[in-house]
Amino acid sequence: MSYTIDHSHDATAFTTGRQGHRIKYIVVHHWDDPAKHPTFEGTIRWFERGGNNTSAHYVAEAGRVAQLVADGDTAYHAGNWVKNLESIGIECNPRCSDADKATVAELIRDLQAKHGPLTILGHKDCTSTDCPGRYYPPTRVLAPWLSGGSGNAKPATTATAPSGDLNALADAVLRGDYGNGEERKRRLGSKYSAVQAIVNQRLGYGTAPASTGPNLNALADAVIRGDYGNGDERKRRLGANYKAVQALVNRKLGY
Incomplete structure (x- = not known):
C-alpha cells in the first residue's frame, strides 16, 4: 500500500448498516471546485460537523486516505438512497493530479479486492450534478492506474468488444471495464444492446410503466x-x- 489511511475521524451523518443491501458500487466524487481551494483537512472537518447532512466513506488525495464511515454502514453521498445503500463513496482531491489518481485507483483496487468486482460510477451517474469534475468518467480517467500501472501508459482511445459470451461482457461492464454512456456504446459496438439488457436485468432495472391505471x-x-x-x-x-x-x-x- 503506497498510501497511509487515517481512521481517527468520524462523519456525523450516516446510517448504521445497509438495510439488507449488498455493496455493488464505488461512487467517485470530488471535494469541490478547485478554484475554491478546498483541502483534505477541511473536507474531513466538514463531514465531522455534519456537512449539510452529507458524508462519504473515504476522503483521498495523493498518498493519504481518511475513512470516516465504515464500509458496512451507509454514507449520504450519492443523492440517491438506494445507491447510498449499495455503494462506497470516495471524495477525491478535485485538482486530480497523477499522484491523486494513483492513490484513488489504489484505494479502489483495495476495496474491490475486499468486496468483489464493484462497478465504478461518478456522482453524476447517480444524480444531477457536475461532480466528480475532472474525474469523470472515472473508469477512463483512472484507467492507467486501475490496471495497477504507474499511469505512464495512456488509456486506449478505441477498443473492440471481445468475442464470446455475452454474460462475460456483462460481468466486465459491471466491473466498470467499459465505462458509461457513449463510451460503453462505442466500445461494445454491435453487442451493446444485448449486453446492456443483461446488465439492466442484473441491476434490477424495470420496464416502462403502463400507460393506463398505474399504481x-x-x-x-x-x-x-x-x-x-x-x-x-x-x-x-x-x-x-x-x-x-x-x-x-x-x-x-x-x-
Missing part, C-alpha cells in the same frame, strides 16, 4: 429501489407519471 405507490417503491434510474432517464421512463411518482418518492424519503 403510483408501487412505481414510487420501484424508483426508490433504483429500477428507473435517475434524472432524464427516470423522466423518460416514467413519462406522464413522472411528477406524481417523484412527489411520492420525495415524501417517502423525507425530502
Whole structure:
C-alpha cells in the first residue's frame, strides 16, 4: 500500500448498516471546485460537523486516505438512497493530479479486492450534478492506474468488444471495464444492446410503466429501489407519471 489511511475521524451523518443491501458500487466524487481551494483537512472537518447532512466513506488525495464511515454502514453521498445503500463513496482531491489518481485507483483496487468486482460510477451517474469534475468518467480517467500501472501508459482511445459470451461482457461492464454512456456504446459496438439488457436485468432495472391505471405507490417503491434510474432517464421512463411518482418518492424519503 503506497498510501497511509487515517481512521481517527468520524462523519456525523450516516446510517448504521445497509438495510439488507449488498455493496455493488464505488461512487467517485470530488471535494469541490478547485478554484475554491478546498483541502483534505477541511473536507474531513466538514463531514465531522455534519456537512449539510452529507458524508462519504473515504476522503483521498495523493498518498493519504481518511475513512470516516465504515464500509458496512451507509454514507449520504450519492443523492440517491438506494445507491447510498449499495455503494462506497470516495471524495477525491478535485485538482486530480497523477499522484491523486494513483492513490484513488489504489484505494479502489483495495476495496474491490475486499468486496468483489464493484462497478465504478461518478456522482453524476447517480444524480444531477457536475461532480466528480475532472474525474469523470472515472473508469477512463483512472484507467492507467486501475490496471495497477504507474499511469505512464495512456488509456486506449478505441477498443473492440471481445468475442464470446455475452454474460462475460456483462460481468466486465459491471466491473466498470467499459465505462458509461457513449463510451460503453462505442466500445461494445454491435453487442451493446444485448449486453446492456443483461446488465439492466442484473441491476434490477424495470420496464416502462403502463400507460393506463398505474399504481403510483408501487412505481414510487420501484424508483426508490433504483429500477428507473435517475434524472432524464427516470423522466423518460416514467413519462406522464413522472411528477406524481417523484412527489411520492420525495415524501417517502423525507425530502
